[in-house]
Amino acid sequence: MFFHNIFRFGEGFTFPDWVMRNFGSKHYFDASVLCLSTKYLAYLTKNPRLHQLSQHIYSQALGEIRKALSSDEVSSDSLLVTVILLSFHEMDTRTTRDAWLYHSRAVKQLMLKRGIDSHLSGAGRVCHFAYRPFIIAAAFCEGESCFLDEDDWQKLASDLRTEDSQKHxxxxxxxxxxxxxxxxxxxxxxxxxxxxxxxxxxxxxxxxxxxxxxxxxxxxxxxxxxxxxxxxxxxxxxxxxxxxxxxxxxxxxxxxxxxxxxxxxxxxxxxxxxxxxxxxxxxxxxxxxxxxxxxxxxxxxxxxxxxxxxxxxxxxxxxxxxxxxxxxxxxxxxxxxxxxxxxxxxxxxxxxxxx
Structure with a gap:
């Protein structure tokens, strides 16, 4: 159902194309893509071995992310996309009941560190659109306020509203x-x-x-x-x-x-x-x-x-x-x-x- 928002991502931008262009560039990114791809294939084939393989790759991705979080990759598009993908994985798999919330906290911290401007275009813009509903859900589940209600992020929503309402x-x-x-x-x-x-x-x-x-x-x-x-x-x-x-x-x-x-x-x-x-x-x-x-x-x-x-x-x-x-x-x-x-x-x- 995200297709209703595709026109908002930016001219010529498609997420699958971006993933393919960047695949092979970072170990943590590759692992997250393989994790979800294998999980999807397990869903289609009902093959439990593929599901186990997906979980194994997921563990590898977590290890690579821990390294990246303490490096200069911390503000990169690739790392933000990776954590979001693994959060989606946990929302469905539920390794533990609240595992997706740990990833959501990481997404929040990465978005705050990256700043408002990095979410105006490209992969950052798509990540903002794709994940903001889950940021709201996480805030509800954790009993916290949502950082997207702060003035700077409200202005971002207002600017995106003005820009996208004028698109064809x-x-x-x-x-x-x-x-x-x-x-x-x-x-x-x-x-x-x-x-x-x-x-x-x-x-x-x-x-x-x-x-x-x-x-x-x-x-x-x-x-x-x-x-x-x-x-x-x-x-x-x-x-x-x-x-x-x-x-x-x-x-x-x-x-x-x-x-x-x-x-x-x-x-x-x-x-x-x-x-x-x-x-x-x-x-x-x-x-x-x-x-x-x-x-x-x-x-x-x-x-x-x-x-x-x-x-x-x-x-x-x-x-x-x-x-x-x-x-x-x-x-x-x-x-x-x-x-x-x-x-x-x-x-x-x-x-x-x-x-």
Whole structure:
């Protein structure tokens, strides 16, 4: 499903061509390509020996990467691509449950070290587009904010939005709203992190966080409605029905594309953030009621410390929700299209529900 974004990679750039041109240049890069190629061949042939060989090559690649991380290769395109490829390998293989997160942390550090400008063109640009959904997912899974919500990276998204929305391509029509939704989604892991940190409803941070969540919810709702109308209009044109504006009822579902998966991510994010907002504001109001209220008693934490909201974030990539076996071959594409939020949900504990 990445083909919906191919026009954004740059004129004449294709990732397979880049891989072929650079194969044979670095041991760690070659090992990562062979690892995934062998794994794919094992998938096609159902040959367990090929799967074992893939794991052996994977171990070799890890050893070569450790050497490269302490060399002048640390800012190279080849090393960033290599770590991303091995992260994809772990997302599917799960040598250990959280192994992909170790690779994701490495990707984050490499991107930060390389700086913004190295992701404006070439392989760096493709790596940014290809891996940013998994950076969001990793932030959620680790309970951290996402570095892509920082001003410099938000400006990168804004610049790419301006540039790509002006390109000629079948899917360029959605870039502006697509990137704007992305720029809102990357804020969500930070909201979840801050909600977990709140220990008392009297904190000034509680009201501020609730306000920020409400603003993002409102923006995402407007943007998702716009994207839904654009997709409906696009499908109408594909059916040969030409109007300046969409005419007729909007469908409840669309064919799976990057934009339609992003729409699902926006809807999931709205649901999650609305739940957080409701609980934050409900707990704040309950604190204003007489102390005899059972709700008021349930939200007090010892000495004003501890965790006020007890909840767990889950998504398919994090292993918290069931992976859709029927889409196993395109699973990571679907995770990417949904900006890492495929199957995202929040499960609340007894501390919240018992009020």
């Amino acid at each position: 391509g079948e899917w360029s029509f959605y870039v502006s709203v697509y990137e704007t939704i992305f720029m809102e989604l990357v804020k969500c892991p930070g909201y979840v992190k801050e909600a977990r940190k709140i220990g008392t409803v009297t904190s000034i941070n509680t009201g501020l966080l609730a306000q920020q969540i409400r603003i993002t919810c409102d923006r995402l709702r407007i943007l998702s409605n716009e994207l839904r109308s654009m997709l409906a209009s696009y499908n109408q044109r594909k059916d040969g029905i030409i109007f300046e504006r969409f005419v007729g009822p909007e469908p409840n579902a669309f064919p799976e594309t990057s934009p339609s998966l992003l729409l699902g991510a926006a809807v999931s994010a709205i649901s999650i953030l609305e739940q957080l907002f409701t609980r934050l504001t409900t707990l704040a109001r309950s604190q204003e009621t007489p102390s005899t209220s059972s709700t008021s008693q349930s939200v007090n934490t010892p000495d004003g410390g501890g965790q006020l909201l007890d909840f767990h974030f889950a998504c398919e990539l994090g292993g918290g929700t069931k992976k859709d076996i029927s889409h196993s071959f395109t699973w990571l594409d679907r995770v990417a299209g949904s900006m890492g939020m495929l199957g995202a949900e929040i499960n609340y504990g007894n501390a919240v529900e018992g009020g």
